[in-house]
Amino acid sequence: AQSVTQLDSQVPVFEEAPVELRCNYSSSVSVYLFWYVQYPNQGLQLLLKYLSGSTLVESINGFEAEFNKSQTSFHLRKPSVHISDTAEYFCAVSESSGNTPLVFGKGTRLSVIA
């Protein structure tokens, strides 16, 4: 079975500063990795995903994440955050066979301060 650990439950950061949200996973088989974002009072939206190929994946709004197999990590980064990035961010993992449901981490609350 897979599991996901998001070490930081809350990350406050000033506007235009860089941010890194950490995610580590555990699995005995190959996996797909995801970051989802949840804005207040909304459902989750897919931010970016790693399925195969390049280990660095990017989203359309400036976030990127790097799959590191040796460290079993998939940290999310953004070089300069905006107020509108304030949200809950969830890292998630599923088996690449597609036979297991998505397993989520406990989430990291990113608060961007003006």
Place this chain on the structure above:
Amino acid sequence: DTAVSQTPKYLVTQMGNDKSIKCEQNLGHDTMYWYKQDSKKFLKIMFSYNNKELIINETVPNRFSPKSPDKAHLNLHINSLELGDSAVYFCASGHTGELFFGEGSRLTVL
């Protein structure tokens, strides 16, 4: 045009009552899910249906009964509601981990 829609958005009810949440997706996905998000934002899968067939049933009390009349719909019925059932319930559809979520149904049991 909403991709995954669930109703109602809010439910407030007394302990012991029965309630239902409906979910519909227009994305053509074969697989649909119900997730529960507790007050600490932790998301846990409850059920998964593929083409109207139950494929995942996590350790959820049997007071919770999903029903899928067709592959575009997955409804959730809850009997004998308890205080601990208070949460936000999310419906989702998709595959290979790429899920599309509804906006959630916030259930408050008094």
